[in-house]
Amino acid sequence: MKPISPCCFICSGKIEKGTTTFVLDLKSSLIVIRNVPALVCTQCGEEWIEDSTAIELEQITERAKAHDIQVEVVSM
Ligand SMILES: [Zn+2]
Incomplete structure (x- = not known):
């Protein structure tokens, strides 16, 4: 696995570990789903979720469906 870039690929801002809320409308x-671990850009707010997450x-x-x-x- 490639190490996660410390910079945002959109704005080159700093990326920090945080949490996000995932909403899925089916x-x-x-x-x-609240408290989802995510990597968040401190500059533009872009979020990334890791594969395991x-x-x-x-x-x-799937369980909800x-x-x-x-x-x-x-809540995760
Ligand atoms: Zn950014």
Whole structure:
């Protein structure tokens, strides 16, 4: 795996570890996942989610879909 660039590729700003809120609107259901670990640009606010985090988000999404949940708010 390549090391994550310390600079934002959009504005070259500084990137810091933080958290974000992930919202997924599936029409039949709305999934909100809070406290998602992310890398955030301190300058333009662009956010990146790491692969391992993306997999976890997908698992939460699949579970919500399988249970036919209309609104799911979870915290990572
Ligand atoms: Zn930036």
